[in-house]
Amino acid sequence: MLRSISSTCLPILHHRRIHLGHLPNSQSPIVSTLSFFNSITPDSEKIPTFRVLDGVGKPVDGAQLPEIDAQFARRLYENMQLLPTLDTVLYNVQRQGKISFHMTSHGEEATIIGSAAALELDDEVLGQYREMGVLLWRGFGIDSVMAQCFGNQDDMSGKGRQMPVHFGSPKHHFHTISSPLATQIPQAAGVGYALRRAPGRRSRSIAACFFGEGAASEGDFHAGLLLASTIPSPTLFIARNNGFAISTPSTEQFYGDGIASRGPGYGIDTVRVDGNDILAVLAAVREARKRTLEQGRAVLVEAMSYRVGHHSTSDDSFAYRQRSEVEDRKRIDNPIARFRLYMESQGWWSAADEEELKARLKADVMTAFKRAESLPRCELSELFTDVYAGEEPWNIKEQREELTGLLKKYGDTWEPWRTELAKFKNKGQDLTQSNP
Structure with missing residues (x-):
């Protein structure tokens, strides 16, 4: 008592x-x-959400918009439109059986492109699997996107050994994506720590880590934030809260106030931003990056959005949410339409510009698709390269010899193998004509 x-x-x-x-x-x-x-x-009170443009593209009273000019705004908008153009084609291509998998960014274009534009080009990015727009912003190119998804001989991400949309590019400071959720979060803290120890980069580069709110339920989320805040390291964590972890709505994922409420528990600066407002995302991530670099420790950004598309080509979201709900969100709060209305109000965009852009992007994407479809896969022997640094270990040699023996025995006689071998550059002869 x-x-x-x-x-x-x-x-x-x-x-x-x-x-x-x-x-x-x-x-x-x-x-x-x-x-x-x-x-x-x-x-x-609940954690507030930062916004500068309302749902119809008008500046919110009292909001301070980030400084951008017409040229930069047009680049933002073109990249926002490129994402759904690519996603639509690749989604349909997967349904035709020409690639094995795809994940779209429908409804999250502002979060992805706004974040990409706020980062420096040599900041190290560790993505989850909806960050294709970051690579596009950095000049990765449509042909490279198609090459990775098809796994053809031009795929510099993984030589056809990764699932589609699991990109990687050392040139663009984009670490290769892995499928298991949240593995990149503690890795990002480690990358940030390495940058802190690098004399040439400690004062100019950060690690930026993207993940969904579902991944924040993994233990790796807590390990990563604890490491980056305590060691500390200049790591910017960007949580895309799109409302669903595959089929589980956010209301069933956690009881607390979203992901942002967890930041102060680790002693790190945190902000929640309207993920459908590209100018708010741009401003928030710019400031978050500045704080990350100046303080040398983690900062957390939670971007509130809505996943309009299915989780992936392996998912039918209408099994767990109403179609009308999705259509309402498309109509009420479309991030691309919101920014287009703002640009039109500034005299930076017109109906003619819109028509020209959509026609050009569709033509560019279809040209890249047809080219990627026509190219063979890498040589089959590439399956065993780039696995380990230094001298090739015995187990890789043994696996190559085993596959070579099987191909020599069955490759020309068993129809499934003969069909598959025809898809590779040199039709697998780089193995079958070599000595085991």
């Missing part, structure tokens, strides 16, 4: 508090009133 402390004890307690300062390992003030808390904001 709690009871009041007699007034005769107060001078003694007061004297001891002055003498002792505060409890060990804490700056928390000592109080005599029992009080629980469940919020990081005053008066138990």
